[in-house]
Amino acid sequence: xxxxxxxxxxxxxxxxxxGPSSSHTLGPWRALQRWLRELDDELGGLAGVxxxxxxxxxxxxxxxxxxxxxKAIALALLGHEPExxxxxxxxxxxxxxxxxxxxxxxxxxxxxxxxxTDIVFHPDERxxxxxxxxxxxxxxxxxxQSSTFYSIGGGFVLAADEVVxxxxxxxxxxxxPSQTPEELRAHCAGRACRIADVVWSNEQxxxxxxxxxxxxxxxxxxxxxxxxxxxxxxxxxxxxLGVRRRAPALVRRLxxxxxxxxxxxxxxxxxxxxxxxxxxxxxxSAFAMAVNEENADLGRVVTAPTNGAAGVIPAxxxxxxxxxxxxxxxxxxxxxxxxxGEVGTLFKKGATxxxxxxxxxAEVGVSSAMAAAALAEALxxxxxxxxxxxxxxxxxxxxxxCDPVAGLVQVPCIERNTxxxxxxxxxxxLAVAGNPDDARVSLGDVIRALRETAEDMSDRYKETxxxxxxxxxxxxxxxx
Numbered sequence: 269x270x271x272x273x274x275x276x277x278x279x280x281x282x283x284x285x286x287g288p289s290s291s292h293t294l295g296p297w298r299a300l301q302r303w304l305r306e307l308d309d310e311l312g313g314l315a316g317v318x319x320x321x322x323x324x325x326x327x328x329x330x331x332x333x334x335x336x337x338x339k340a341i342a343l344a345l346l347g348h349e350p351e352x353x354x355x356x357x358x359x360x361x362x363x364x365x366x367x368x369x370x371x372x373x374x375x376x377x378x379x380x381x382x383x384x385t386d387i388v389f390h391p392d393e394r395x396x397x398x399x400x401x402x403x404x405x406x407x408x409x410x411x412x413q414s415s416t417f418y419s420i421g422g423g424f425v426l427a428a429d430e431v432v433x434x435x436x437x438x439x440x441x442x443x444x445p446s447q448t449p450e451e452l453r454a455h456c457a458g459r460a461c462r463i464a465d466v467v468w469s470n471e472q473x474x475x476x477x478x479x480x481x482x483x484x485x486x487x488x489x490x491x492x493x494x495x496x497x498x499x500x501x502x503x504x505x506x507x508x509l510g511v512r513r514r515a516p517a518l519v520r521r522l523x524x525x526x527x528x529x530x531x532x533x534x535x536x537x538x539x540x541x542x543x544x545x546x547x548x549x550x551x552x553s554a555f556a557m558a559v560n561e562e563n564a565d566l567g568r569v570v571t572a573p574t575n576g577a578a579g580v581i582p583a584x585x586x587x588x589x590x591x592x593x594x595x596x597x598x599x600x601x602x603x604x605x606x607x608x609g610e611v612g613t614l615f616k617k618g619a620t621x622x623x624x625x626x627x628x629x630a631e632v633g634v635s636s637a638m639a640a641a642a643l644a645e646a647l648x649x650x651x652x653x654x655x656x657x658x659x660x661x662x663x664x665x666x667x668x669x670c671d672p673v674a675g676l677v678q679v680p681c682i683e684r685n686t687x688x689x690x691x692x693x694x695x696x697x698l699a700v701a702g703n704p705d706d707a708r709v710s711l712g713d714v715i716r717a718l719r720e721t722a723e724d725m726s727d728r729y730k731e732t733x734x735x736x737x738x739x740x741x742x743x744x745x746x747x748x
Contacts, residue, residue: 273447274617276438277474278467281616281638282487283571285350285424286343286358287563288677290575291400291622292328292335292730293417300344303404303415304373311408314373319407320345321386326394326401327624328419329676330732334507334675336566338362338387345371345381351478351568358566371583379406397428399624399730421622421630422573442470447617449655449711452610456651463641463651464603467610472552484602487570491559491582494569496531498558505564507676515558522547538590548591552693553686556583560682573612573621576628576670576677577635579672579685584639584692588646600646608642611658614711619719623670623731627720632688633665633718637711639692640699649700657699659711666714666721669729671736678679680737 285294300322308314309521322341324332342362343353353361362383365371369382380386395401398418416428444459444466446452455466471480487609499519505511521540528534538551559579563569572581585604612621615634620626637658644657659686665688673679728735 273445274445274613275445275473276613276616277471278606278613279474279483279487280424281422281571281573281609281612284490284568284569284603285575286340286353286355286425287566287569287575287578289335289337289338290423290571290573291419291624292332293340293422293575294350294423294571295400295421295425296322296324296328296337296402297340297344297350297423298423299402299417299419299425300404302427303417305578306407306415308374310591313375315375315377315380316409317373317377317379317406317539318410319380319386320371320373321381321388321405322553323388323390323403323405324401325390325403326399327731328400328402329389329393330392330734331672331675332389334672334733335677338383338565341387342366342383345373347372350368351634355566355568375405391443395428397426398622399727400622421620421625422571422616424616440473442473444470446610446614448616452614453651453655453660462603462607463610463654464606467606471606480656480710481602483606485598487605488585488601490568491572491585492531492535494559494562494567494578495555495568495582495586496534498560498562499534499554501562501565505561505676505678506518506566507564507674507678509674509676509678511564512676513561515554515561518550518554518557522550535590543591548582548587549690551590552583552689554601555586556580556685556689559583560677560685564676564678564682572608572635573616573638574623574631574635576623576681577631577685577688579682580632580635580688580692581605581639581642583685583689584643587693588643596646604646605641607645607654608638611638611641615662615715615718618712618715620722625730626718627668627725627729627731628670628684629662629665629668629680629718630722631670632684633662634687636665636688636692636695637662637714639689640655640695642694643696644699647696647700649664649696650704652704653699653702655711656702656704656707657692657696659707659709660695660698661688662711662714662718663709664695666690666717667725669725669736671729672731672733673738673741679741
């Protein structure tokens with residue numbers, strides 16, 4: 269049966285949030301917020317709520333601690349927003365809640381909540397709707413009542429009675445709806461325009477042009493600041509693996525004593541420096557690692573389409589900005605994000621962007637395809653060449669497992685972002701230099717292949733840390 273038709277915005281694919289995982293951190297955060305709103309509406313207020321408890325199942329239970337699901341739940345109950353919470357204070361907020369064991373829900377009313385006992389992990393159980401399941405429970409006037417939610421990847425959340433895959437987005441009617449790459453290609457052909465032009469037209473069904481530009485600008489700013497922070501922050505990542513941040517040392521080796529005290533000047537500095545090809549590749553790797561090292565440290569990043577793959581698109585976009593022969597305009601940066609986001613929607617509609625459902629091919633693989641298509645169009649490629657670039661990038665990620673060591677979004681996740689960025693650049697260059705008529709695999713083919721591969725893949729390789737590198741790497745936690 270064909271999946272339901274969806275209307276997805278690029279802002280559904282590119283969300284500002286906190287690391288390390290969109291499905292394990294941002295998704296549960298949004299689920300708790302949604303539950304509290306619905307509970308408030310249902311009860312006519314939260315004064316009768318005396319206690320709160322959250323149950324985690326499947327992948328949320330198996331890797332929830334390493335993915336900071338417990339912290340996300342705490343922050344949601346404390347009333348913080350992913351876009352604005354002071355990330356440097358997250359540990360303090362969580363510690364204070366652990367000590368107080370009380371949350372203030374609304375109108376000065378308090379309910380008991382002890383993170384140590386009221387976040388319950390069920391690693392041997394899985395709810396029927398999705399690998400990332402959670403039950404939010406409240407004691408209301410002495411009786412327990414609960415709601416079930418699923419975090420389906422990229423920060424998307426569905427209730428138990430909602431069809432997985434719809435995202436509740438089917439009601440919007442777009443001028444150029446595209447469920448498949450073939451439909452998007454037809455819209456572009458009918459208007460004799462680029463992918464970016466079709467997306468700009470669709471996005472205006474939700475927002476004004478001024479709002480679109482502002483929000484895209486905010487996304488680019490968060491991406492750029494994540495790269496800059498990650499390239500200027502040394503130290504060990506949390507979690508006990510003893511993983512050292514590598515992006516700063518790599519950038520210092522490339523730039524020497526040269527530096528700048530803010531992101532835009534730093535980009536200008538890199539752009540002004542003559543680079544050998546090998547140095548360009550090292551910069552791209554540093555950009556990608558920087559974002560995902562920030563992500564692993566609960567920094568603010570953009571899901572693209574997920575947190576685990578957050579470094580690929582910023583790295584490829586910065587490659588274009590820093591190493592193009594001509595200056596790249598703000599409009600071109602916004603177009604790049606538009607194309608990347610639209611290609612991401614095609615993968616979500618036709619397959620999955622959840623590592624808990626499809627492995628890392630659904631995260632880094634999709635992100636690489638998104639970046640490849642955007643770069644190909646930015647380089648002057650045709651619509652067919654952009655789609656060819658996305659296909660090439662995804663084709664060579666098919667079958668990639670999600671096997672985080674110790675359940676942390678660190679090994680091999682950070683390095684995989686560098687590989688995804690390099691593959692995206694290679695795919696875009698190959699596509700722009702090639703003839704799409706000679707291609708034997710279409711973007712639609714590879715999306716279907718991703719869906720089938722995800723369905724056939726063992727759950728051990730889907731963000732459970734029960735297979736692959738997660739069980740074959742001897743972890744020695746360094747002494748402090």
